[in-house]
Amino acid sequence: MAFATLCSTSDAVCSDSRLSSRARFLRPILISKVHLFSYPNRLRQLSRPPLFKMSRLASSLLSMVDAVFRNHGLGAVLDSLALSASQSKVASLSAGQNALVYGVPGSGKSTALKALVINRLRTDLKPEQVLVLCANRESATKLRDELALEYQGATPGPLARTLASFAFNILREKALALGFNPPELITGSEQDQIISELIEEFLKEKFPETWPKQLRRQVMELRGFRAELRDLITVCLEHEITPEELVKQGEVNNNPEWVAVAPFFAGYLKRLREPANENRHDPSTLLTVVIRQLKEDQWPSIASDLKLIVVDDAQELTPAAAALLRALVSKGANLVLIGDPDATTMGFRSANPQSMKELIESIEGKFAAINLEGDLGNRHPDLTAVLAKTAHRISPERAGTQRSALGPTDQEVGNRVEGRVFDLETSELAWLAHRLRELHLQEGIAWSEIAVIARSRTVLEKWGAALASESVPTVILGSQTSFKDEFSTGNLLRLAKYCLEPPELTREVILELLRNPFAGLDSLSIRRIRRRLRQLELDAGGDRTSDQLLIELFEKPEVARELYGEEAKRVKIFLKVLARTRELAETEGSTSEELLWSLWASSPMATAWQQLADGIGEVAMQAGRNLDALVALFAAANQYAERHPEAGPAEFVNEQLERDIPQDTLALVSRDDQKVTLATSSSLIGRRFKVVAIPGLTEGVWPNLKPRSSLLGAIALDSVLSGKAVEETRTEIVDELRLLYKAIGAASDHLIVTAVDGDETQLSQFVRLILGEIPETEIYAEPRFTLRGLVGNLRRKLVTSTNETDRLEAAYGLARLALVKQPGAHPDQWAGILKLDSPEALVPLTDDETGKVWIYPSQLDNFIKCPLHWFMQAHGGSDRNFEANFGTLLHKVLEETTSIGYKELWQSVESKWHTLEFEATWVEKKELRKAQKMVRNLSTYLQGQKDAGYQLVGTEVGIDFELGRARVKGRVDRIEQGPAGQVLIVDLKTGSGEPKATDNAQLGLYQIAFMQDGFEKIPEGDNPLEGASLVWVNSDKPKIKPQESLEDNEELNQFFRELLDEAIDGMAAADAKFEAKIGTHCYDDHGYGNCKILLTKAVSYAD
Known part of the structure; x- marks a missing residue:
């Protein structure tokens, strides 16, 4: 018999689905064994589907669907199952019977439910007369498929769904009949946005005199305040009270906070009544609107035809859900509630563990009370013993009889329950990763049969990254963060905003664009682009900075034609994508989905992330998360276009960039066959695993005994409206026990608990509860099991x-x-043992034609101190700091001006200041003060030389001469002539370290150049050489460091010539080696710090 599942993103029903995130861009239609694919509009307009090629896509989807069927166990039929006596009682419930069915985890609640539904469908009921309700979309999806394949008959719709989905269909049927707009659901992120706007409007006004002091402006601006206000509004909607009634409750119960925030509640309801929100409902108002419709005797056929309503996980019913069920059965339908009050996990949404008993008692007529008492053979006895002990600590909430199936509370716990306590979190992580890999590799347990449960989403994020780093593939269930905070979607949205609303191009804007991952460039690539642009500018005789050139690159993309290399290719593609997307943004009728797709489809990440996601480790985990977020974003864009056809892409993009909480989407989700599931207890509804690990059991984390909703008192309000005493509402420990009970109950074969007993952490009380004792703290230092x-x-x-x-x-x-x-196994990859590939030099260090060695005086001192450092610096192994860059600028100023006064010199410096680059404004201000000091010192030196009778002969005077095997070429900063005609060679120094001149090789080479007539410009006549000097201006006052004249000191002359001969041989690399003269200078960041990378010891070695 054929089975079809049709989905439409405009229908809340289609939120129940089973495909993994890798296929979410496509919506499959499964008909018997034939697989067809319907593509979203954007795919019809493009040459290839997203993320991967069609051939791979088809096989992936086929394997995923098959895997889902295997997980569901759809090959078995209920007829072959041996029902227990209590399950048979449920299955044989007949017309006119209501029932309350309790069962502990593993007692066969789902089996009994399916047996009941199939039995009634095969005997006296039609599919449209049966409604099966589940607590969430995932459990509804699983149960829907199982029932459909077991029933093997045509149905008008899914046999199992959520109550919100059913209520949505009731409203849709009414809207279609009356010609109204179809109903829409307001997501949690939209709720948060409405509340945020209400708070923003309120903060513009003066606070009332009666306003509670604790609700300060700083508090109301926090995200946590919005969350508490949203919870309070939800409680009001669940109990159907008005803002006026909220004020009354605040006055009666002496709670001024309720009175204070009642206007926000009123404003929220007013927003929902605005024309733009016509027939739009949040999850709570959705149910109350349907209740009012039924009370007005407006019963659509999907509600009036019902004869049997079965609720799975009924312990999660909220007040509004219970009220709607009460209305639905008022026409004579039977109600069967199945659940376990001890497993209530959605108390934060006003779920009441007593709701099952209260609801069934409120319905006219008798009801059957059934406790499922299966043999629990699908759970190991060790885990059953732990469940019994945990359940005994939980308040029974008018139930408790179902616990008898668990046996006594003093059962001995065996080795299927593992517990470890460690000294450090790193030890806990390493051991757990090792144990999980053992279970998978040695005991053959699939990754999908393992779950790691944590108390909160924040803790899950930490464990997800940590386990992924230990080669344990993981996937986190549920919404993660808002689109703007996710790495992939946040960057894509910001890129889209740039195309929709182009800002003024500045250095910051350009760098943000280039650093966007969809540009495909890293920091090194950006640096190469900047250097190439700067080189082209210098070759053309210009002096614009790389920042200015980058701005021109975006203003005039044709500039990119002059660039080459892989980085240039990516920049060209990126510029074309931006241009195309901006054209699309200006096209009438374009959608946000098309705009985002334009940016995504041509980016390098479209293939890179898919390839990375196929692996394991933290990189694969992040790549998978990136793809999941993108899928959800495209689904949200598609929904937005359907719901707001008149809105443009800018509205959607700006709206997403303003939202702070995750958006619920209809993007397809499922259990991943290849990954360990990370989940909180509340997301375990309808899920079972062979192995469950509960790490991080720390007091204050789990159990978390902090009062809930302590600022506005949403829980207290819920208790008041439910008829409970306010002083009895401190039930945190019971709620925490229920979450623990749910986590333990999700395991069938193996339970692992770990904790850290450190100086700053305290063991959770749950460790002793589960294990019966506290294990000895241990240090784990075993090799990684990877x-x-x-x-x-x-x-x-x-x-x-x-x-x-x-x-x-x-x-x-x-x-x-x-x-x-x-990687790392072959000796060729081991550091420290490889021989030289070739004795030949890596690059030619001599002139190919003449064999001369080129020597630049400014680099000579570096070679003498450390040949290896010279080689690295001479071939691009160093970066220029501020002093070096400013020194170049100052030399340029001295070359272009003859002024010696500080004011004139500083004006020249200021005119060129824009050519320097700084990482931040404060850095620029700091270096500006340093530059002013150096210019002042330079002016002082020049004025002193003038007063002493020295005249300037030339600046930046070139030298070019041969000295043995060497060809010396360079420039001298200044040549001055004294009153007696003597010649003085001056070298200006701006570095941080104070230089020495006596044996300075650079000055010695300058003097030799003078003696060899190597200067391009020297004073006329036979003028004696006074010597040379270093002028250091980077100090409190100028310091002159003289070097004696080589003409007057033959010993010093001979010393420098021998030094030069050795340097020439070394620079020529005669032995193909450059010596590293290891010393303190290797670690000096002001001098030779770039050598330190070569001083790091090899990770491995061999004799």
């Missing part, structure tokens, strides 16, 4: 072991790993 860890362990054994057999075993293991190309 291929990478195995490689490291074998390499360590190969080097350190003295046992020849052990070393041979290690070598054999490494050889096997090397054959499968495991």
